[in-house]
Amino acid sequence: MGRHIEITIPEYGVSAVAELLEQLAPHTCQQIWEILPFQGICCHASTFGSAIVAHIPASEELPKEENQTIYPIPGDLFLYYYPAERVHRIPKEWEGKLSGLEKGVLQVVCFYGRNSIPFGWTGPIPGNRFGCCSHNLDNFGMACQRVYLEGCTMIQVSRSAEQ
């Protein structure tokens, strides 16, 4: 079996486990694996539908297009990368909650509900689909709804021992 990661929202004591799609997005998976564990701010989407977005400062070169799609289903994990010159395209809604992203930012987006399309200023934005939640998505989705109702909170992503 392949590698797994664990996504935790400590405030709500909820974790989900996701399988990395190493065959479909090998470079993305490898780069995600290497930056783990990380902790950052997650916000609920305002243009991506039923999704939460975790932000990680990043300044190194990151994967180009790999296994891209604009049609997520519940449980999908997408990676977006905004280099320094494109950081301004991140939705303004989260300003004040995010900091230290001037040199570029990684977004790990976790879709937890149906009928979600990642919309940006110029239409749907393809993301690298690199993982798929395999355990506890229902409870995790409830926690994501709480992020919507109660506001941004901390999120942790770590390597999972699960095989």
Place this chain on the structure above:
Amino acid sequence: MGRQIEITVVEYRVTATADLLEDLAPSTCEYIWESLPIEGLCFHAQQTGPMIFTFLPPWHKGPIQEYPSIYPIPGDVCFYYYPPNYFQIPKLWYTVGRVPSMKKGIFEVAVYYGRPAVPLGPAGPVPGNRFAILTDNFENFAAVCPRVIAEGCKTLRITRGR
């Protein structure tokens, strides 16, 4: 001058005034006017973009389409109706305040505060009756709206103005 309504995000103590578009959407304006004052949970859009919304009491003589649009611009105030079971409201929403039952259909008022906004529902773009436009204090109002997604849902109050 025609009638106006006042829209307030209660926790942020910010109020903007909107002119009712009575020539363009007379029935919608009448329904809204008769429903006021209202105070309810203020949610931020998840898919549509820079928009906040709250629920309205049922429109017994309606709903009818009147001056509908799927292309809102900043400052637009639109009415939406979703028939029974058009979508599911997460159970968790009912724990934070008064949220209507999906069994009777949903009546909603949405305030657009920025661009780009596309009112997308589960089955594609959703037309709303554009019945008012924000005028006085719109910029200050728009400045606090993003906090509704970053800090969680709040309270929206709509009252009769002049």
